[in-house]
Amino acid sequence: MEIQMTARHMALTEEMRGFVREKAMKLERHLQGDVPITFVISEGKHSHLAEISVHDRGSDFFGKAELPGWEQAVEEAIDRLDKQLRRHKDKLIRNAKSSSNRELSLTEGEDVQAE
Numbered sequence: 580m581e582i583q584m585t586a587r588h589m590a591l592t593e594e595m596r597g598f599v600r601e602k603a604m605k606l607e608r609h610l611q612g613d614v615p616i617t618f619v620i621s622e623g624k625h626s627h628l629a630e631i632s633v634h635d636r637g638s639d640f641f642g643k644a645e646l647p648g649w650e651q652a653v654e655e656a657i658d659r660l661d662k663q664l665r666r667h668k669d670k671l672i673r674n675a676k677s678s679s680n681r682e683l684s685l686t687e688g689e690d691v692q693a694e
Contacts, residue, residue, distance in 0.1 A: 580607050580614055587621040589649075595620065598650060602657050609664035610635050620649055629656040633664070636671075640664055 582603055584591060599618050606616065614635045621628040623645075629652035631642040642660030646652040 580610065580616060582616050582618065584618045585620070587619065589620070589622040591620070595649065599653060602653055605657060605661055606633070606664060609661070609668050618653075620653065622649070627652045629653045631656045631660050633660065635664075638667065640667070 580603065582600060584596060584599055586595070599620075603616060603618075610633070614633060617632045619628075619630040621630075626645050626647055627649040628645045629643070629649065633640045640660055640663045642656040642658075642663070644652045644655035644659060646655060
């Protein structure tokens with residue numbers, strides 16, 4: 580997992596880097612191989628914005644959250660991205676199972692007709 584971090588209108592500290600890396604480990608279970616993850620943390624007048632983008636298996640995923648604290652914003656954005664990745668992974672598994680079931684029913688039908 581390759582993590583690229585950017586901070587806008589604020590300094591990116593080692594504490595922030597460590598926090599983001601720790602929270603990003605939650606996403607690793609859904610990703611295959613060395614997937615690039617891009618984090619952007621911005622500071623506004625009254626809130627912080629966290630944006631996360633991931634490109635995995637030909638699909639782009641994006642999580643965004645705006646909350647008063649940067650830690651809260653990062654956690655919320657990761658939770659949203661985690662939910663998207665989980666749904667996508669479940670969909671891939673579901674489609675793989677249904678296609679294998681169709682293949683089984685087709686081969687069973689061919690055996691019955693051959694008799």
